[in-house]
Amino acid sequence: MNTHEDENERKFLRFEALCRQQGLPVTVQRRVVLEAVLARDDHPGADDIYEDVQERIPGVSRTTVYRVLDLLVRLGIITKACHPGAISRFDRNTDLHHHLVCLRCEAVIDVADEQLNTLDLPDTSHLGFEITDFSVQLRGICINCRDGATVGKSNQTSRGAGSVSRSKQEAGTSTKETKDETQPETT
Ligand SMILES: [Zn+2]
Numbered sequence: 001m002n003t004h005e006d007e008n009e010r011k012f013l014r015f016e017a018l019c020r021q022q023g024l025p026v027t028v029q030r031r032v033v034l035e036a037v038l039a040r041d042d043h044p045g046a047d048d049i050y051e052d053v054q055e056r057i058p059g060v061s062r063t064t065v066y067r068v069l070d071l072l073v074r075l076g077i078i079t080k081a082c083h084p085g086a087i088s089r090f091d092r093n094t095d096l097h098h099h100l101v102c103l104r105c106e107a108v109i110d111v112a113d114e115q116l117n118t119l120d121l122p123d124t125s126h127l128g129f130e131i132t133d134f135s136v137q138l139r140g141i142c143i144n145c146r147d148g149a150t151v152g153k154s155n156q157t158s159r160g161a162g163s164v165s166r167s168k169q170e171a172g173t174s175t176k177e178t179k180d181e182t183q184p185e186t187t
């Protein structure tokens with residue numbers, strides 16, 4: 001199955017086009033960070049990406065990786081998924097989709113569901129809140145944790161990643177969350 005590859009290829013082209021448009025150089029760091037996010041389906045945190053990038057660019061700074069991640073989110077090439085823990089999680093999948101979130105290991109699993117896609121959203125105008133996007137979080141316990149067998153992998157990435165707080169954007173409904181608006185701007 002190489003649909004992922006095709007999709008990644010398209011994302012790269014879009015990324016390059018957007019960079020050109022905004023006069024941003026396509027640096028090695030930017031490329032490698034994007035590749036690292038696109039290579040993962042597990043909604044990695046910034047520190048996970050930092051570790052992946054470090055393998056390819058030894059000595060790259062954490063700040064650089066975080067900045068590139070934020071840039072990619074602003075450009076709409078990747079999204080910020082829900083953040084069940086204290087850290088932001090990044091998502092290669094920018095199509096409308098939803099998440100199963102494991103309360104035990106913080107695994108985040110994609111779910112596509114037509115019914116959820118067409119949910120009637122509440123009117124939040126009285127809160128002065130404009131909904132621009134949404135994604136439903138279904139919380140529970142994943143198969144690995146239910147089996148209790150193989151929970152060797154710890155997702156407890158250290159803090160410090162998600163410096164961009166979205167709480168100001170959240171309307172207070174527990175099942176829906178808005179994603180960051182993608183506002184292209186130059187760094
Ligand atoms: Zn789990």
Ligand SMILES: [Zn+2]
Binds near residue numbers: 098
């Ligand atoms: Zn996702």
